Amino acid sequence: MKKAFPILAVLTAILLSYALYLALVWAPTEQTMGNVQRIFYYHVPSAWTAFILFFINFVASLVYLIKRRPAADIIALVTAEVGVVFCTVVLITGPIWARPVWGIWWTWDMRLTSTLVLWLIYVSYLFLRRFSSGGQTPLLAAALAVLGALCVPFVYFSIWFFRTQHPQPVMGGGGSIDPRMLHVLLINWLAFSCFAFLVCWARYRLEKLQRDVDEAHAMESLLNPRGSVR
Amino acid sequence: MTPPSGITRVTLLKDLRLEWRSKDAINSMLFFSLLVVVVFSFSFDPSAEESRQIAGGLVWVAFLFAAVVALNQTWAREIRNQVLDAYRVSPAPANALFMAKTLGNFIFVSVLEALMTPLFIVFYRLRALGPSWPLLLVAALGTWALVVNGTFFAAMSLRTRSREIMLPLLLFPISIPALLAMVQATTAILNGEGARFWIVLLATYDLVFTTVCLLLFETILNAE
Numbered sequence: 153m154k155k156a157f158p159i160l161a162v163l164t165a166i167l168l169s170y171a172l173y174l175a176l177v178w179a180p181t182e183q184t185m186g187n188v189q190r191i192f193y194y195h196v197p198s199a200w201t202a203f204i205l206f207f208i209n210f211v212a213s214l215v216y217l218i219k220r221r222p223a224a225d226i227i228a229l230v231t232a233e234v235g236v237v238f239c240t241v242v243l244i245t246g247p248i249w250a251r252p253v254w255g256i257w258w259t260w261d262m263r264l265t266s267t268l269v270l271w272l273i274y275v276s277y278l279f280l281r282r283f284s285s286g287g288q289t290p291l292l293a294a295a296l297a298v299l300g301a302l303c304v305p306f307v308y309f310s311i312w313f314f315r316t317q318h319p320q321p322v323m324g325g326g327g328s329i330d331p332r333m334l335h336v337l338l339i340n341w342l343a344f345s346c347f348a349f350l351v352c353w354a355r356y357r358l359e360k361l362q363r364d365v366d367e368a369h370a371m372e373s374l375l376n377p378r379g380s381v382r
Numbered sequence: 383m384t385p386p387s388g389i390t391r392v393t394l395l396k397d398l399r400l401e402w403r404s405k406d407a408i409n410s411m412l413f414f415s416l417l418v419v420v421v422f423s424f425s426f427d428p429s430a431e432e433s434r435q436i437a438g439g440l441v442w443v444a445f446l447f448a449a450v451v452a453l454n455q456t457w458a459r460e461i462r463n464q465v466l467d468a469y470r471v472s473p474a475p476a477n478a479l480f481m482a483k484t485l486g487n488f489i490f491v492s493v494l495e496a497l498m499t500p501l502f503i504v505f506y507r508l509r510a511l512g513p514s515w516p517l518l519l520v521a522a523l524g525t526w527a528l529v530v531n532g533t534f535f536a537a538m539s540l541r542t543r544s545r546e547i548m549l550p551l552l553l554f555p556i557s558i559p560a561l562l563a564m565v566q567a568t569t570a571i572l573n574g575e576g577a578r579f580w581i582v583l584l585a586t587y588d589l590v591f592t593t594v595c596l597l598l599f600e601t602i603l604n605a606e
Contacts (some may be wrong), residue, residue, distance in 0.1 A: 272555040284542040288605035335467035
């Protein structure tokens with residue numbers, strides 16, 4: 153397993169640079185938006201990756217609640233962390249694109265709003281993990297993750313109805329997309345997913361190591377109460 | 383053995399009696415929401431027509447903030463003298479305790495709403511354009527949505543450092559859809575429009591989150 157990590161890292165680096173080349177050079181320039189549209193190749197794959205990570209977080213939290221496996225808790229933690237990073241990328245690249253195209257940085261559109269709420273939910277999850285101490289953290293966090301994930305459909309439906317009642321600048325969607333653009337998008341998504349997986353893996357190993365060290369320290373002070381004073 | 387409903391009733395009555403004698407929660411909530419009303423009216427200075435548009439949001443934000451005050455005190459009482467630990471080792475079902483606390487908070491926040499609503503009407507010159515009785519339904523469902531999650535998250539934040547700050551950080555993001563539904567339903571009713579979608583959404587939200595909180599509460603209570 154340990155040998156696979158550098159190999160995957162190199163592959164991801166190659167894939168990411170290839171995806172960058174495709175997105176910036178190879179992909180055709182969009183007719184009306186021009187080069188600004190190229191941010192789409194980072195925005196959309198980040199969003200998909202973030203949603204997948206949040207979904208994994210939900211599943212891992214459920215597994216933890218049922219089976220109480222520490223590995224599931226670590227997976228939940230790292231997917232939430234990396235998911236929040238990707239979600240942040242989505243929320244930052246979105247306005248950068250929106251400003252020249254819509255003329256505004258932000259609008260309370262359905263997708264923007266629900267992504268923002270999703271981001272808020274998972275940031276609060278990370279806050280809980282940070283502020284709670286001791287062995288109960290995984291359980292509390294898993295419970296919050298389940299509630300947060302259940303909240304997502306409500307967020308989506310409520311904002312969908314809210315915004316269809318009050319029309320807003322429409323999202324550029326619909327219509328057909330150039331097959332080359334779709335190709336670039338999918339390659340970028342693959343590259344981003346590999347990158348996310350790689351980061352999650354590294355973070356997983358780090359967290360595992362940290363927990364092993366903490367456990368060793370605890371054991372040492374139990375077995376050797378006087379010697380542990382430093 | 384006492385049935386779960388009996389435990390719920392006894393705990394609820396104990397909380398109500400404590401609150402009746404001290405009036406800690408209700409007084410602080412009342413004063414807090416009064417402050418919110420006054421500060422908001424200075425910040426916006428709305429006309430009657432504008433009031434109708436923003437009142438739904440105003441009222442619910444004030445109640446949400448005030449509810450956090452009561453929710454934070456829910457479990458604090460049980461920490462003193464290790465009451466919660468005693469409850470944990472007793473064979474009493476955890477959900478009976480959770481229901482008692484949720485019902486207690488529901489009653490406190492409902493009393494607050496009943497007392498504050500006339501003040502809102504006077505200060506913001508509110509007058510509904512259609513029948514206003516559906517507001518009662520919205521208030522009941524909305525309050526339940528706030529307190530069921532709030533009681534659960536208050537129990538959760540007991541185990542964290544700086545628990546008073548933790549509760550709103552956990553409660554607000556999850557409550558956003560419920561809050562949106564309450565605000566939209568209230569505004570629609572005040573403007574004499576239908577609010578069926580929002581009421582159904584709110585009822586579903588209540589149902590789902592009550593079920594999940596009941597499923598998970600025992601785990602949270604015994605988390606160690």
